[in-house]
Amino acid sequence: MNEVHPILPLLAAAALAWLSPASLRRMFPPIASLFALFLWSRLEDGATISVSLVDHHWELMRADSLGRVFALAFILYTFIAGVYAWSEKNGRSATFMLLQAAGAVGVVLAGDLFSLYIYWELLTVSSLFLIWQGGDPRALAAGMRYVLLHLLGGLCLLAGGVMLLSQGSVRLDESDPSGLAGALILVGLLTNAGVPPLHAWLPDAYPSASIFGTVVLAAYTTKSAVCILIRAFSGEELLVWAGAIMALYGVVFAVLENDIRRLLCYHIVSQVGFMVCGVGLGTDWALNGAAAHAFAHIFYKGLLLMSAGAVVHAVGRSKLTELGQLARPLRWTFVFLLIGAFSIAGLPLLNGFISKSIIIAAAGEAHRTAIELMLEIASMGTFLSIGLKLSWFAFLGDDNGATVQRPVPASMTAAMGIASLICVATGLAPNLLYRLLPAPMDYEPYTAQHVLGMLQLLAGTALGFWILRKKLGTHPTITLDVDRLYRRPTQLVVDGLGAILETAGRWTEDGLAAVGKSNWHVLQSVQATTSRFRLNSQVAIVLATITSIAVIVICFN
């Protein structure tokens, strides 16, 4: 067994970064990702790392073309994000960034469901800490909401895996998840992919992180979930509709959104919708499209978030109602934003055109007319909200008094440049990406029909935007999403249970005080335990509930 997992340099660097002095920490992500890239290049189809432990055959790695193309995107992006974060003052993010990358690469290369689960939880926990690096109370609260939902999703994944184990194999290339086990695994995956109604954590938590944090967070969690969906649920009809609706849902909220980073995060939901729809369609074109779109998305979404982050860094504002007339002072940022915006819109010569269009064409090829139309409209909405609305109101349009307070660091510009290069290179030479795709690929992006069709869609959208541009200006509002349905009720339940526990704790103390007045040491230690318990009662309640559900599910097997 002479295979070396590409995540080893990432894990090692994460540990080293934690122990290093602050000035050295930022070096680790770019350097580690280069080592990981080298190890990636040595991977061959079928390369396996397995170990038999605690009565289970763990397949820590089973490389195939699907896993390798996702892993490549994650490793390259780690390099870019590492360069972007060079100027970040908070050095701890380097460790969490590397752990995220390790978790994601582990997930897409995992060979069995339980190994997957370990990598999955690594991803969740490192994301949580990255969100918390945001530092303010909003980040703390958003992180809590994030981790509770993701732990629940992870538990569904685990429960489904346990059920699957009792039915047969949990190897990802062998198992056929169906029935209750399949449904549970699907729920876990959909939570991480951000499929409505399990999506609200994304626009809630990601923008609460620092600008560097959001740039890192956006790439790994949702896309690794998409990879596993492709592996295990391709052809699932539910996903066709879920994806198409999701693509439109994200776009509608993006049109309404005032905060530029939150707008881009709603867009992640929309773009992942395209991928989920492709998974559901299940044809060779559709699956390749989903994988290609995921690859391209990591880079152009990263590019967009990087430029939005650069704006926030330079100007100190993130709301469209407070921006405007920044094209001249932030020239390069504007250029890079436009490259990202036109990439995501699917302009020919950029990577969005050679990836997203495959899914739409696959829908057309499969005669799914309604789906094809929904995806075209979602494409329109993408161009509208990012290519037109965001670009116009942030960089052109009315002057709302935004001025450059501090310059954009060279490292940010360099990172944006590298990401742009990848977008342009894959757009001009699509075979760079196509030869890495899992299924046989015979899609020709650069035909007159495809190019002219896309240009017409974009031009029609531009005309509509221009006519309505006054009406499309945003207001200083927030938009309520489905998480409002469960945020307050959950808080009430947790407060209620916490109150019950506090009362019980007080009774116990009073009772003990009456009984053990002469046994002072005993009383002291009991008091210490209950007061510690009271402080963490909320977290303890939730953890206890989740554990009980887990125990019940396992017992039912």
Added chain:
Amino acid sequence: MNRTTTILIVLIAGLVLADFLLSPHDHVTVPWHYPGGLAAVGFVSCIVVAVLSKGLGKRLLQRPENYDE
């Protein structure tokens, strides 16, 4: 009708013409695969999505920024 609008309309007309001349239109099964179809989809759906989103926002979803305080 200002200059930008004119430029866009001319651009769309040019693209539709190019589409008509250059693309094969023999196996067309859906209306928007005809020349100009996607331009119409883009324009009409842009207006519809913009209006619907605004309506949804005003009536149902949007709140002032200090909602959580």
